[in-house]
Amino acid sequence: MKQLLLTTCTALLLFACNNESSTTPSDSDTLNKTAVVETPKEKEQAWIPVDSATNMKAMEAYATPGEPHKMLAKSAGKWTGEMKMWMFEGSPAYSTTVTSVNNMILGDKFLQAKHNANFDGMPFEGIAVTGYDNASKQYVSSWIDNMSSGFMNMTGDWDEATKSITFTGKQKSMANGLMVTYREVFKFIDDNNQVMEMYGPDPKTGKEYKLMEVTYKRK
Structure with a gap:
């Protein structure tokens, strides 16, 4: 479903x-x-092989939350989102409201976001888990929902200039089984406002287009 909407x-x-x-x-x-x-x-x-002291020090560093995790923790709380989706470039937008409950889990290492919405009478539930991998120095994200049977896994980098994380990932198309590349831009406007944009291939042309946008406000 993250194809339509928008972890060791x-x-x-x-x-x-x-x-x-x-x-x-x-x-x-x-x-x-x-x-x-x-x-x-x-x-x-x-x-x-490495000696035990070096190995232990590396393990501790790998498991210790840092500044990126503190930044994610700022998103903990309850949010409402105005969602717009486009089936293809230039199509009319479908709009709905999303509610999200975000919590830091597993020793404040991961942000778990539980989303709920309604699509023409069909209840939607989705769970996103986002973290920062101290070894790869990248943000990591995984998504599951009740309208699909797969995982969407993405990795991303922080852009200080735009205060955003750009994630990229691949997922098999449910229609033809081919791998499809998706891009997600998550903008941290301030502590109470966020914007998520999802990009993927246009079903008509194959060119990248914005298929979804969610504007979040803290409750």
Whole structure:
């Protein structure tokens, strides 16, 4: 549903293997056997051993909320949003009202936002979880709702000049199974006003267009 509206895993060790063939004569000199030797091209850097003290210090830094988390915490509370959606570029806007309840969770590391709305008599529920990954130095966002069966995962960067986070992510199209790129711009106007803009491909032309805008005000 985040296609229409608008969170930890550990990296696995990957080996790129190079197959080398060698020919060894048999005792009768009439048959050759081909031996395939698998050797890793390179080791994943994450698996280079570190001492326990260094590892513990890194874990503590990874788990400690910082200034980005404090910024997210300012959005905790109750909000109302005026939503506009466009089915394609130039189409009439569909409008509705959204209510959101935001709370910091898991040791003030993530902002959980529960959204409720009504679409022509159909109740809508959606949950967004937003955080800041201390390792990747990026904001991360995940979205689920009652009108879809998938997750929308996005990563983004803070722009100090515009006081906004621009997220990007991919999701499979429910219509044709192809991967579709989406872009979300979340603007922090002030402590009581926010604007979220969602962009995606126009279903007619494939060009990016603004498919949704939500103007939030704190209750």
